[in-house]
Each structure stands twice: as structure tokens, then as C-alpha cells.
Amino acid sequence: MKSVLLSTLGASISVSLLVAAPASAQNANVDKRVDRLEQEMRAVQRKVFPGGSSRFFEPDIAPDTATPTTPSTTSSAVSDLIARVDALERSLASLTNQVERNDFRIKQIEDKMAADAVPPVSTDPATVSTAPSTGSDPGDQQNAASAPDPERVSGVASIIMPDTGNAGEDAYIYGYRLWEAKYYPEAQAQLKKAAEDHPNHRRASFAKNLLGRAYLDDGKPALASVALYENYQELPRGERAPDSLYFLSTALVQLDKKADACRVLAELQDVYPNAASGRLRERVESGNAAADCS
Template sequence: MSNSLRRIVISGLAIFAVAGTGIPALAQSTGEEARLRKLESEVRALQRQVFPGGDGRYFEPQISSAPAANGANTAPSTTAVTDILIRLDAMEAQIASLTAQTEVNSNALVQITNRLVALETTPGSAASGSNAAASSSAPANILANTAAGSGNSSTVTPVTSATPVPAQTATAASGPSAARLAAVQQIAKPQTDDAADDEYSYGFRLWNAGFYPEAQQQLTMFVEQYPNHWRATYGRNLLGRVYLDDGKAQEAAPWFLKNYSTNKTDARAPDSLLYLGEAMIALNDTSRACIALAEFADEYPALASGRLSSQYQANLAKVDCN
């Protein structure tokens, strides 16, 4: 067959194939089909080794990077550590809030305390004259504004400052009588190497002789000139007793309080505290009297059952302390 005839036959076969005519396909040789089947079996065997599970017996993985069906991004679940950190942050915030509130409350308490102190130190304050305030205060406040509570019309320096009243003059406006001057001159003043002790002893002799105004002057001079002398505690206590014996409990109380508050271990400090209670009894101030007596029993239990037992029991019998 010539070349031109061969091309015509091939073109005709292609036209029939495109047109869908039922021209039967050319049969392939038996050897080639056997070879093709062998290759296909080898490929399938290779696929089973390289891609196990390709036969459908394995499940597809559940985790997929594909977005959710509704298009929303799913947030990853929190871990236990994340939860702990969140709770710690909340606790730190609460602690900071409580600390700030505590500082505010502390500042408010300081301001309230300062205002109360200012009110208590103001002259004529109503709080200083109440029995309830006296019951909860220290002995230094026992006699605050006792002049108002006792009905005494005399003007007295507030006892809260522990400042005794000035000594009374020994003579009246017309002067002492000649007989009194002569009697006072009979009281000899000691003359020793200890001038301070001589001044105290002279005041003691004047008091013991019943010359109260003169003893008040003498002992006031002594305690002012010799405040650090070992006899000073005796002088302050005796000066209070002179006023008390002279019927001036209002003037006596500050001296007893000053002697006790100066140094509780001084020789006559316990005596002064006990006499302080006695002065309050004389002023009909039962509340402050009970405070002073209770303080005496707490501070000096040995003396309350010893040297000063009789005086302590006598004072207790005069008041009704709860």
C-alpha cells in the first residue's frame, strides 16, 4: 500500500471514531494485556506498602484545619495552669482593694482620734466632766474638772496637767494676830548640812502644829526649789495632806496626783494615790474615788495588805464601788 493510500485509510478511521460509529476497536495482543495486568498488580502492591489504610479500613483523623461549618472560629480550651493564673489575678486585685480600704479606714481612725484628743484638751469640754469618761481614763484624768463636779465655786487649774494650785497666803487682809505670829515663831527651823531637808522638816513641823496656811507656803517653796531632792516626794505628798486637813480637798487632789504620776516607785507615791481616793471621797465623787482605790490595790498589793491596810480599808468602807 502506497503512502497516500495509507493516510486516506487512517483519516477515515478517525472520522468514524469521532462520529460515534460502532466500528470495533482493534484487538490487542494477548501478551501486551498480560503485561499490563502485571504492572497494575505491582502498582497496587506498592501502594499498599507506601500508603497503608488506603483500602478504607482506617478512619480519617478527627482534627482538621478546615474552618467550622458556620464560619465561626472556635477558641482553644483553657488549661489548668491558665485557670490558676486567672484566679491569682483576681485574688491580687481583691487584696489590693482590701489594702486600699484598710489604709482609708486607718486614716479615718487617726483623724477621729485627733479630734477626740482636741475635744478632751479643750477647757470646759463636756466629755471631761462625765463619769463614764473618768471610768475608762488613766489616773492622770481622774480629777478632770472636779470643780464643776463638786459644786465648789472656787477656780482651780485643771488637774489633767498635774499642775498644783498656787499656795494660799498665810495671812488675811488684816494680817495675822500677834498671838499667831508668836506661836509660829516658836516653831524652830532645823539647821543642818542639808538645806533642802531643813526646808521640808520646817514645813512638816508647821503642819504638825496645825499652822496649815504657813505649812502650805513653806512646803510649796520647798517642792519648787528642790524638785529633784530625795525629800521631794515627801514634800508633795505632805503638801496635799496639809490642804486636805485644812478642808481643801479640791486643792489637795492635784498635789496627790502629781506626786503619784511623777514616779510610781517613789517612797510616797502609793500614799498619794490612796490620799487621792480620800480627796475624791471628800468631794463626793464616788466614781473617781473608786478608780483611785482600784488603782492603788492593783499597783501596790503588798501595801494594801500591809502598811497602808487600815487606811485603804477605811476608804473602801466609805464608798460603794462596783
């Protein structure tokens, strides 16, 4: 199941490796050049400082004290060494700049692929304006949102949040009561808030699962599939993780993705065999029938 819904991960890793490969090869090349430069510096040091000095590299062999050193040879060797060190520093600076550009390109590619994997959606209930449009265009006034239904406002206000002292429990129960009363947009907002405000509470799994169901009941199977899969992925040991897989299969059937729905139901039976053969047995059977699973 995870391989189906997270198929972009492998592509992202592959792109990252392709972009980063030139930098790795250049690093190895620079390492070789540094080693060669250090050997050449030792050789020059033996010519320039035949007596040895604690400020420079130890000579590999004892200096030949019988060989005189001329000022012209010393000056030429030092000048050549300085020039090569300057060239190496420029090369390293260029490589560092290229690696930083590659890292930035990789981050951009990964962000784009993550955004393309699941289209951004808003789970907050639609808001409406009670004030008339101030624009002079009559078309703007026609498209302005109508005032909320007073009966609905009164109905939502009649749903009271419990106050038991257990904030996570109270937040979930309030969302459940809104869903039970069929105030689906308001229930969606409350259940999402309950899960975000109390991520470590036992009811977080319940809230995320019921959020998906509220989207399903509101005729939004795409949003439901996202919410239900996230509950299974983020809280696999939560009490409603198996239920989320079942309702995810229902959302996929509504999206005309029956093959994926069958894979989800198979995942449910494989990961949660006790729930699949116990309290969810009838739902699993009806789900397999709805998705035409063989």
C-alpha cells in the same frame, strides 16, 4: 486611773488630727504637681536646649538633631514654663501660710483644753494687810483684811527650820513641823517650795504628799486631789506615792465622787500590792468602806 483623770488627752489628739488633715492632703497634691512640672520642664528643655546643658535636667532620651527649633516656639515654651513656675510658687506660699495658721489654731486648742482640765488654783497662803485702807469708800475699809493675829505670828515664828546641812531634808522637816502645829497655810507654802526647790531629793515625794494632806486638813479637798494626783503621776516610784493614792481617795469621797475613789483604791492595790497589803492595809480597808466600794 490615768484614763479617768486624763480623759481630755484623746479629745485633744482627735482635734489636732482633724485640723491638720487638710494640710496633709494639700501637701500630697503639691508633690504630684511638682513631679508633673519637672516632667514638663524636661520636655521643654529638650525643645529649648536640644544639645543638652549641665545647668538643666539631663534629657530622658537623645535629642532629635534633625528637627529644627524656631525662635517663636522657644520663646512661647519658656514663657509658659515661667508662668507655671510662678503659679506653683504662689500655691506653695499659700499652703505654707495655711499650715502655719493651722499649727497656731492647734496650739490654741491644746492650751485651752489643758487649762479646762484642771482649773487654775493658787496654793500660796492668803496674805493679809496690816495697813488700813486708803480708799474713801467705807465699804472698801470694811472689806479690808484684818491685821494678823499676833499670837499666830508668834507661834509660826517659834517653828524653827533645822540646819543640818541637807537642804532638801531641812526644807521638808520645816514644812512638816508647820503642818504638825496646824499652821496649814504656812505649811502648804513651805511644802510646795520644798518640792519645787529639791525635785530630785528623796523628800520630794514626802513633801508633795504632805502638801495634799495639809489641804485636806485645811478643808480644801479639791486642791488636795490635784496635789496628791500630781505626786503619784510625777513621782510614781517615790516613797509616798502609794500614800498619795489613799489620801486622793479620801479627797474624792469628800468631793462626793465615791466611784472615782474606788477606782483610785483599786489602782493603789494593783500598782503597789505590797504597800496596800502591808503598811497601808488598814487605810485601804477604811477607804473602801468610806467610798462604799463593792
